[in-house]
Amino acid sequence: MKSDFSRVNRILVRGVNWVGDTILAYPSVQGVKELFPHSRLTVLVPNHLIDLWRTSPFVDEIIPFQKKSGVGFFLEDIRVSRSIRGKRFDLAVILPRSFRSAFQTYLAGIPVRIGYQDEGRSLFLTHKIRRNEEVLRIHRVHYYRKLVESLGHLETIPSPRLVLREEERGWAEGQLRERGLLDGRVLIGINPGAAYGLAKCWHPDRF
Numbered sequence: 001m002k003s004d005f006s007r008v009n010r011i012l013v014r015g016v017n018w019v020g021d022t023i024l025a026y027p028s029v030q031g032v033k034e035l036f037p038h039s040r041l042t043v044l045v046p047n048h049l050i051d052l053w054r055t056s057p058f059v060d061e062i063i064p065f066q067k068k069s070g071v072g073f074f075l076e077d078i079r080v081s082r083s084i085r086g087k088r089f090d091l092a093v094i095l096p097r098s099f100r101s102a103f104q105t106y107l108a109g110i111p112v113r114i115g116y117q118d119e120g121r122s123l124f125l126t127h128k129i130r131r132n133e134e135v136l137r138i139h140r141v142h143y144y145r146k147l148v149e150s151l152g153h154l155e156t157i158p159s160p161r162l163v164l165r166e167e168e169r170g171w172a173e174g175q176l177r178e179r180g181l182l183d184g185r186v187l188i189g190i191n192p193g194a195a196y197g198l199a200k201c202w203h204p205d206r207f
Helices: 019-035 047-054 071-085 099-107 133-137 140-148 166-178
Strands: 010-014 040-046 061-065 091-094 112-116 127-129
Touching: 010 019, 010 099, 019 040, 019 047, 019 140, 040 047, 047 061, 061 071, 071 099, 091 099, 099 112, 112 140
Parallel strands: 010 040, 010 091, 040 061, 091 112, 112 127
Antiparallel strands: none
């Protein structure tokens, strides 16, 4: 893909829809900011994920939307897209592969829209990345990275991590103290389940 991104100043990243996927997408959003350090970077995310993005040092603005179905889905996308259109974004990076995520940025009139080619949404993308067998086999962190690298080469990519506020750290320490778990031993936490997606669940046979 040969495109001139030298005049990109306002970037919209359409974030993913789930908590776990959001954590795995963090490094790639950081990568966008590293490729365009002087840009204003905005994320468009479902409203239940706002708190996960508030502490990110790479995000300048958060635009939330509601996940609705039926006619409500279409009306919500029109509302959000009108709001986005007024911000005059130069570029949209669409992390999910859903029809809706591409449709939102198309309605907003963003001139450059980059995303994976899937689910009949190619019409809404200006730059399409193929999801071939190689892409489907790689770790989800690198899956998102490959999308961002269509904008430029990333030397490294950090590990996924949450940026916590002091009050959040304090709450967590209080919970551990109540349970006698602040004695200096290594503490390992496991979340074996997920609300959606078997690929994110620990198989029962492996407990």
